[in-house]
Amino acid sequence: MPELRKDPVTGRWVIISTERARRPDQLRNQPFRHPGGFCPFCPGNEAKTPPEVLAYRKGNAEKVANGSGWSLRVVPNKFPALGIEGTLDRHGDGLYDHMNGVGAHEVIVDSPEHEASFATMSEKQIEDVIWAFRDRITDLKRDKRFRYILLFKNHGDAAGATHGHPHCQLIALPIVPTSVRGELDGSKQYWGLKERCIYCDIVRQEQADDVRIVSESQDFLTVAPYAPRFPFETWIIPKQHQSSFEDSASHTYESLARALKSLIARAEIVLDRPAYNLLIHTSPINMGPREESVSDYYHWHVEFMPAMTRAAGFEWGTGFYINPIPPEEAAKYLREAVISC
Amino acid sequence: MPELRKDPVTGRWVIISTERARRPDQLRNQPFRHPGGFCPFCPGNEAKTPPEVLAYRKGNAEKVANGSGWSLRVVPNKFPALGIEGTLDRHGDGLYDHMNGVGAHEVIVDSPEHEASFATMSEKQIEDVIWAFRDRITDLKRDKRFRYILLFKNHGDAAGATHGHPHCQLIALPIVPTSVRGELDGSKQYWGLKERCIYCDIVRQEQADDVRIVSESQDFLTVAPYAPRFPFETWIIPKQHQSSFEDSASHTYESLARALKSLIARAEIVLDRPAYNLLIHTSPINMGPREESVSDYYHWHVEFMPAMTRAAGFEWGTGFYINPIPPEEAAKYLREAVISC
Numbered sequence: 001m002p003e004l005r006k007d008p009v010t011g012r013w014v015i016i017s018t019e020r021a022r023r024p025d026q027l028r029n030q031p032f033r034h035p036g037g038f039c040p041f042c043p044g045n046e047a048k049t050p051p052e053v054l055a056y057r058k059g060n061a062e063k064v065a066n067g068s069g070w071s072l073r074v075v076p077n078k079f080p081a082l083g084i085e086g087t088l089d090r091h092g093d094g095l096y097d098h099m100n101g102v103g104a105h106e107v108i109v110d111s112p113e114h115e116a117s118f119a120t121m122s123e124k125q126i127e128d129v130i131w132a133f134r135d136r137i138t139d140l141k142r143d144k145r146f147r148y149i150l151l152f153k154n155h156g157d158a159a160g161a162t163h164g165h166p167h168c169q170l171i172a173l174p175i176v177p178t179s180v181r182g183e184l185d186g187s188k189q190y191w192g193l194k195e196r197c198i199y200c201d202i203v204r205q206e207q208a209d210d211v212r213i214v215s216e217s218q219d220f221l222t223v224a225p226y227a228p229r230f231p232f233e234t235w236i237i238p239k240q241h242q243s244s245f246e247d248s249a250s251h252t253y254e255s256l257a258r259a260l261k262s263l264i265a266r267a268e269i270v271l272d273r274p275a276y277n278l279l280i281h282t283s284p285i286n287m288g289p290r291e292e293s294v295s296d297y298y299h300w301h302v303e304f305m306p307a308m309t310r311a312a313g314f315e316w317g318t319g320f321y322i323n324p325i326p327p328e329e330a331a332k333y334l335r336e337a338v339i340s341c
Numbered sequence: 342m343p344e345l346r347k348d349p350v351t352g353r354w355v356i357i358s359t360e361r362a363r364r365p366d367q368l369r370n371q372p373f374r375h376p377g378g379f380c381p382f383c384p385g386n387e388a389k390t391p392p393e394v395l396a397y398r399k400g401n402a403e404k405v406a407n408g409s410g411w412s413l414r415v416v417p418n419k420f421p422a423l424g425i426e427g428t429l430d431r432h433g434d435g436l437y438d439h440m441n442g443v444g445a446h447e448v449i450v451d452s453p454e455h456e457a458s459f460a461t462m463s464e465k466q467i468e469d470v471i472w473a474f475r476d477r478i479t480d481l482k483r484d485k486r487f488r489y490i491l492l493f494k495n496h497g498d499a500a501g502a503t504h505g506h507p508h509c510q511l512i513a514l515p516i517v518p519t520s521v522r523g524e525l526d527g528s529k530q531y532w533g534l535k536e537r538c539i540y541c542d543i544v545r546q547e548q549a550d551d552v553r554i555v556s557e558s559q560d561f562l563t564v565a566p567y568a569p570r571f572p573f574e575t576w577i578i579p580k581q582h583q584s585s586f587e588d589s590a591s592h593t594y595e596s597l598a599r600a601l602k603s604l605i606a607r608a609e610i611v612l613d614r615p616a617y618n619l620l621i622h623t624s625p626i627n628m629g630p631r632e633e634s635v636s637d638y639y640h641w642h643v644e645f646m647p648a649m650t651r652a653a654g655f656e657w658g659t660g661f662y663i664n665p666i667p668p669e670e671a672a673k674y675l676r677e678a679v680i681s682c
Contacts, residue, residue, distance in 0.1 A: 008568075015664065095543060202436060227357075
């Protein structure tokens with residue numbers, strides 16, 4: 001069973017994962033890469049993954065679970081960071097806090113095509129990925145042990161991807177991760193001061209300033225944030241206030257697919273097919289008293305971070321970022337990229 | 342002039358550095374690597390760096406500033422992330438907060454020998470590096486614009502080093518970085534509850550548990566933290582309570598040199614000469630009312646983080662870490678490594 005441990009000074013929870021590589025000489029290898037070009041996510045290899053928890057099969061395809069004919073498939077991660085069985089068993093050990101590493105770790109296989117990417121997939125296919133996110137959240141939030149669901153994509157080696165086949169990941173956690181906690185606390189404080197959502201105010205100011213906008217549709221603003229940690233970091237913010245991704249109006253998902261495809265296509269032109277991380281920051285689930293009125297003050301959004309720069313531990317160790325590209329310039333590059341969609 | 346910008350939601354400050362590479366196609370290059378094996382930090386090339394701000398020259402060597410014969414040299418970074426001239430000029434821009442990127446960015450050249458490292462240098466030479474840290478802090482803290490001084494080493498490509506010559510870096514900042522702020526807030530809260538320093542309590546519990554200790558001397562405990570973010574993350578904690586690195590008793594620096602050399606030598610054996618980041622977390626300088634009684638509740642220490650794992654943006658974007666090596670095992674590997682010093 002993996003363990004969750006809390007740093008006693010900062011309150012940051014860490015997973016000590018016992019299902020993964022453990023010997024020092026195994027650390028440098030990408031433990032999940034398959035030799036000889038074999039891909040467990042390609043059609044025909046369905047038996048090489050754990051049984052699917054969700055799949056979309058279209059039209060006349062034979063609808064047999066774990067059979068072929070799917071356009072999208074969600075399976076548990078074969079080497080999960082967290083285990084789905086068991087109780088949390090929170091306990092202390094002197095100064096330290098500990099709980100069992102209970103959670104879900106799933107892989108969303110975006111497409112049957114090994115070479116596809118968000119830049120080349122159809123908007124409809126990306127929309128299906130987004131609907132799969134929503135379907136899985138809706139299912140998993142019924143489990144009262146979970147407090148947060150992270151949805152993310154690591155694309156490319158430099159961004160930590162261990163499979164070439166296009167996929168996203170979902171991790172359901174019994175705790176709220178530090179960065180989300182920081183956003184929740186900050187936006188709650190702003191609400192306490194102004195009785196307004198800070199993200200709604202950011203959308204308004206960005207529209208007025210009109211220097212960091214990459215693109216805008218009826219539903220979304222794609223914008224380089226004022227204080228980006230990384231070169232070409234970009235956020236996609238819903239223009240309508242909504243705290244939880246999964247509670248958005250259904251037309252929102254179609255609109256988000258269009259915004260995502262447009263952003264990734266722009267980044268592929270400007271940054272020459274970069275590795276990147278994409279993640280959704282949304283409200284906690286099964287909320288406690290600390291999150292009272294979160295639906296007023298928090299506002300879900302997407303964060304896109306190309307993996308352009310090398311330094312790692314230093315930023316990790318300090319929370320201190322040096323970004324060589326002003327967001328106004330990054331936005332201009334992305335805005336002016338000529339895309340076909 | 343570089344800019345400091347504050348994220349309005351999380352309060353995290355970021356440097357937008359305008360002195361560094363700016364075009365997207367320059368981002369992938371290591372901008373400071375010199376072609377053809379030329380090293381500006383090797384003896385004889387003193388004119389290729391900005392004029393030194395400190396140097397140690399020994400014995401009969403001719404003591405001419407920026408001449409040869411030095412055993413250690415501190416120079417301003419040729420491509421500084423922050424500029425030393427000017428006023429902070431804090432101002433708002435609607436929601437957003439901004440100040441000029443005023444600060445110092447210096448390079449400590451550890452040794453004249455290009456191939457040296459902390460694993461192979463003499464303890465005396467490492468002690469000199471530590472004294473140089475202290476000398477530079479003592480000088481820079483007189484500048485009332487600065488609130489924090491970061492001292493760190495990036496060793497190896499994968500840890501973000503852009504020079505092969507052994508060196509450390511110093512950044513003096515007009516703000517306190519997020520991670521340090523997190524430690525300050527957490528240890529202040531603990532003090533409020535218990536009237537004890539949390540790091541002193543950690544030292545006591547680690548000695549009692551005796552499962553995460555790598556080594557121990559009269560002055561320092563070298564220990565794998567209970568909730569490490571990274572495989573083989575290790576802290577060196579002074580056993581005597583002291584909030585500021587630069588106020589330590591002078592025998593402490595000799596003792597720290599021994600602890601550092603021992604830790605790096607162990608890591609080089611167990612992890613086969615890893616890239617790593619090393620940093621000192623110490624108290625803010627020129628403290629304001631928020632840091633009242635920091636000398637009671639905070640406790641300086643060293644953090645060592647080997648650059649073993651690849652994923653980056655995901656951890657950056659979530660504050661959520663998965664560590665495949667329990668610290669008890671990491672400590673055992675390091676403890677049992679046979680080193681000659």
